[in-house]
Amino acid sequence: MGYGQGPGQALNWGTIFQNYTQYPAFAYGSSFGLTVAAMGFVSASIGGVLYLNRMRRAGDRRAQVQNAEEIENLNASSITEKGEIPLSESMDKLTVQVAIVFATYLSPLPPCGTPPRG
Numbered sequence: 001m002g003y004g005q006g007p008g009q010a011l012n013w014g015t016i017f018q019n020y021t022q023y024p025a026f027a028y029g030s031s032f033g034l035t036v037a038a039m040g041f042v043s044a045s046i047g048g049v050l051y052l053n054r055m056r057r058a059g060d061r062r063a064q065v066q067n068a069e070e071i072e073n074l075n076a077s078s079i080t081e082k083g084e085i086p087l088s089e090s091m092d093k094l095t096v097q098v099a100i101v102f103a104t105y106l107s108p109l110p111p112c113g114t115p116p117r118g
Contacts, residue, residue, distance in 0.1 A: 004040075006037060006040075007033075007034055007037035007038070007041075010033035010034060010036055010037035011030055011033050011034055011037070012033075013029075013033055014029035014030040014031070014032055014033025014034065015029060015030045015033075016029070017029035018030050085097070
């Protein structure tokens with residue numbers, strides 16, 4: 001959990017194991033969770049730097065484009081994959097995704113002016 005989900009989830013689960021189990025091995029569960037999360041960050045950082053250096057030395061530069069003008073037909077259809085939100089001039093993809101998340105969080109709320117149940 002600490003490697004994949006980060007320090008927040010590691011602290012949360014460590015605190016749960018610390019407070020809701022009777023085993024003495026989990027007495028410092030939150031500290032253990034944060035330690036595992038820190039080890040995850042360090043190992044990912046070191047491993048990522050080593051991997052990037054190896055790929056640079058190997059000459060793997062497929063993803064690099066030095067100049068966008070080198071690409072002959074650079075248009076919206078050439079950089080948009082199937083199933084993506086289409087590009088438009090009025091809204092970018094991030095704005096559309098934030099609006100969808102915002103609408104999802106607001107959907108269970110009752111309309112304004114509705115008296116509370118109970």
